[in-house]
Amino acid sequence: MNFERIKEKLNILADAAKYDVSCSSSGSKRANKNKGLGDSSGMGICHTYTEDGRCVSLLKILLTNHCIFDCAYCVTRKSNDVKRAAFKVQEVVDLTINFYRRNYIEGLFLSSGIFKNADYTMERLVLVAKKLRLEENFNGYIHLKSIPGASDELMREAGLYADRLSVNIEIPTEQGLKLLAPDKKREDFIKPMRKVKNEIIQYKSEKKLIKSTPIYAPAGQSTQMIIGATGETDAQIMYTSAYFYKEFQMKRVYYSGYIPISHDERLPSIGTDVPMLRENRLYQTDWLLRFYGFSIQELLNKEHPNLETDIDPKLSWALRNLQHFPVDVNHADRRLLARIPGVGMRSVDKIINARRYRKLSWEHLKAIGISMNRAQYFLVCASSQFETKDRTAAQLKSLIMGTSSSKWRGAYNSQLNLFESNANVTVS
Amino acid sequence: MIDQYIYDGTFEGFLTSVFEVYDRKPTRVKIVSERLVTVNFFDEEHTIYTDQAKSDRVWKGIEDKIGKKAGNLIYKAFLSEQSDREQVLLRIIKKGFKGENVTDNFADIDVLRLTNLVKIVGREKHRMDAFIRFRLTKDNVYFAEVEPDFDTLPLNAIHFKNRYSDQKWLIYDRCRNYGIFYDLKTVNYVQLEISNDINSSLAAPFYFTHDEMHYQDLWKNYFKSTNIPSRKNMRLHLQHVPKRYWKYLSEKQP
Numbered sequence: 096m097n098f099e100r101i102k103e104k105l106n107i108l109a110d111a112a113k114y115d116v117s118c119s120s121s122g123s124k125r126a127n128k129n130k131g132l133g134d135s136s137g138m139g140i141c142h143t144y145t146e147d148g149r150c151v152s153l154l155k156i157l158l159t160n161h162c163i164f165d166c167a168y169c170v171t172r173k174s175n176d177v178k179r180a181a182f183k184v185q186e187v188v189d190l191t192i193n194f195y196r197r198n199y200i201e202g203l204f205l206s207s208g209i210f211k212n213a214d215y216t217m218e219r220l221v222l223v224a225k226k227l228r229l230e231e232n233f234n235g236y237i238h239l240k241s242i243p244g245a246s247d248e249l250m251r252e253a254g255l256y257a258d259r260l261s262v263n264i265e266i267p268t269e270q271g272l273k274l275l276a277p278d279k280k281r282e283d284f285i286k287p288m289r290k291v292k293n294e295i296i297q298y299k300s301e302k303k304l305i306k307s308t309p310i311y312a313p314a315g316q317s318t319q320m321i322i323g324a325t326g327e328t329d330a331q332i333m334y335t336s337a338y339f340y341k342e343f344q345m346k347r348v349y350y351s352g353y354i355p356i357s358h359d360e361r362l363p364s365i366g367t368d369v370p371m372l373r374e375n376r377l378y379q380t381d382w383l384l385r386f387y388g389f390s391i392q393e394l395l396n397k398e399h400p401n402l403e404t405d406i407d408p409k410l411s412w413a414l415r416n417l418q419h420f421p422v423d424v425n426h427a428d429r430r431l432l433a434r435i436p437g438v439g440m441r442s443v444d445k446i447i448n449a450r451r452y453r454k455l456s457w458e459h460l461k462a463i464g465i466s467m468n469r470a471q472y473f474l475v476c477a478s479s480q481f482e483t484k485d486r487t488a489a490q491l492k493s494l495i496m497g498t499s500s501s502k503w504r505g506a507y508n509s510q511l512n513l514f515e516s517n518a519n520v521t522v523s
Numbered sequence: 524m525i526d527q528y529i530y531d532g533t534f535e536g537f538l539t540s541v542f543e544v545y546d547r548k549p550t551r552v553k554i555v556s557e558r559l560v561t562v563n564f565f566d567e568e569h570t571i572y573t574d575q576a577k578s579d580r581v582w583k584g585i586e587d588k589i590g591k592k593a594g595n596l597i598y599k600a601f602l603s604e605q606s607d608r609e610q611v612l613l614r615i616i617k618k619g620f621k622g623e624n625v626t627d628n629f630a631d632i633d634v635l636r637l638t639n640l641v642k643i644v645g646r647e648k649h650r651m652d653a654f655i656r657f658r659l660t661k662d663n664v665y666f667a668e669v670e671p672d673f674d675t676l677p678l679n680a681i682h683f684k685n686r687y688s689d690q691k692w693l694i695y696d697r698c699r700n701y702g703i704f705y706d707l708k709t710v711n712y713v714q715l716e717i718s719n720d721i722n723s724s725l726a727a728p729f730y731f732t733h734d735e736m737h738y739q740d741l742w743k744n745y746f747k748s749t750n751i752p753s754r755k756n757m758r759l760h761l762q763h764v765p766k767r768y769w770k771y772l773s774e775k776q777p
């Protein structure tokens with residue numbers, strides 16, 4: 096192996112792949128068999144974290160950064176003057192195996208710029224996965240990025256070797272996509288997604304009859320969109336997201352705050368801050384949809400097209416719906432418990448278990464680990480130390496913000512000062 | 524006056540001590556590992572000799588009467604090496620034998636502490652699964668050194684055995700001076716002398732394969748290339764990868 100050359104390629108092709116935010120390596124069922132290498136039957140593992148705080152779980156690289164497309168938001172676009180490189184299939188296989196054996200990674204995340212055409216590129220991605228599985232007896236995690244426009248036959252083959260397949264929808268709105276990626280059509284993403292969805296459904300029904308049916312994309316599919324590049328609202332983003340969860344049974348939708356990387360008048364200029372806080376609020380909303388039983392209409396609608404920046408979306412919903420509160424912790428059902436600000440799903444489970452043994456008081460709730468500074472105004476329990484007065488939403492908000500110290504404080508500092516002075520007035 | 528039951532610090536020794544508590548029925552008792560014992564003028568000391576048969580009986584009792592899940596939690600909490608572990612676990616075992624629920628009753632202070640101990644041990648175990656970095660030695664053994672906060676290697680063994688069943692590997696706990704070694708068949712506990720110069724870059728080519736240095740170098744490069752400087756957030760980085768682990772992380776080497 097020519098290590099110097101590989102190093103050069105790795106630097107170029109890892110650098111170009113880093114804007115894909117997916118890093119999940121969990122949710123697959125591929126146990127080690129016949130004393131092979133690797134096991135992905137358990138949970139995902141983050142082996143390290145970049146200095147920007149993102150998890151490193153997979154060797155995330157492009158097969159090549161040559162590309163025939165010219166999407167404005169992408170570093171790899173045709174018109175961008177960057178160094179180009181391409182891995183050979185065997186080089187990716189060797190890197191993956193050697194990194195895996197040293198416990199650096201959980202597996203491979205392989206994406207690619209498009210050279211020649213969609214199928215030519217997709218075929219090579221599939222070949223890497225096939226070699227890893229069949230020649231190296233590798234049972235680690237493989238995530239393949241589907242190339243928009245790839246044929247059904249290749250998507251079927253990809254799913255036989257990969258744990259997860261994904262294709263990025265890139266831009267939350269169709270107009271935005273037309274503006275920034277004139278070469279791409281939404282239908283080109285949808286087609287491979289639909290194929291994968293149908294294969295997964297078929298696999299599940301065949302599996303019931305024939306035990307030996309080969310597994311197909313056991314970790315399902317995911318997608319990603321870029322946030323803040325085309326002036327879309329939070330509602331537009333999350334309704335798109337909800338549609339993909341429902342229509343394609345996506346395991347995850349990822350949100351990637353746009354990082355200005357090029358001078359293009361269609362896009363925010365270089366030096367514009369990455370919308371990290373917004374990204375965080377979108378993930379919180381996504382979480383509420385998937386695990387907390389909220390519907391998208393409750394969180395975002397015509398009256399509230401955007402999420403609030405200074406408070407999390409659950410608190411925001413609660414303040415708009417005070418008629419549901421206070422919730423009685425010792426009697427309320429799971430669904431209502433999950434709606435109390437400051438109470439996470441783990442705490443919900445603990446509450447339900449613990450209250451079978453005794454009535455819970457503030458002390459118990461604190462010990463269980465719920466976040467009292469928010470929760471105290473929205474629940475009653477077997478103690479009366481904290482009085483639950485009738486307060487308006489604005490009063491509650493200022494009370495809570497006066498006592499909380501968010502890591503995002505810097506991001507809305509001017510607003511916060513305003514609320515703090517408010518809080519002084521109402522409290523005194 | 525308190526009876527101090529001093530044992531050898533092993534889990535079997537602890538279970539033997541529990542056996543003795545039930546056998547001798549002291550009014551006030553404290554189980555202490557011999558490494559942590561402090562002589563107290565008012566206490567009476569009793570040395571407990573680890574007895575496999577007694578230990579097995581207590582363990583079987585825990586699994587049968589309190590449940591396998593509880594047994595698992597008790598073992599994990601024991602590995603935490605926290606100074607209150609013996610007392611908490613003794614109370615948990617007593618409550619369990621009386622028929623109280625000791626796994627889900629989060630309104631009970633001992634159950635919460637048990638849960639907490641299991642949690643911190645679980646987190647450290649998970650970090651070892653993640654942060655162990657193997658280096659390929661000239662003997663064709665993938666070798667890793669660790670210094671975990673708690674005694675987690677017994678929990679890590681199965682994970683690595685499932686994952687690397689086709690390569691020989693050795694993970695050595697530098698704090699507790701023992702390791703687990705997989706010889707392609709089984710995982711065994713081992714103790715060995717490790718030369719002090721093994722981590723010096725000058726001596727490394729003597730112990731490790733030629734390619735090993737290259738792969739470490741590639742990994743370090745990958746780690747750098749995959750970072751996005753405009754999103755830099757060192758606070759978050761340090762929260763995920765605390766400095767005490769850097770020593771053995773290849774990507775963090777100069």
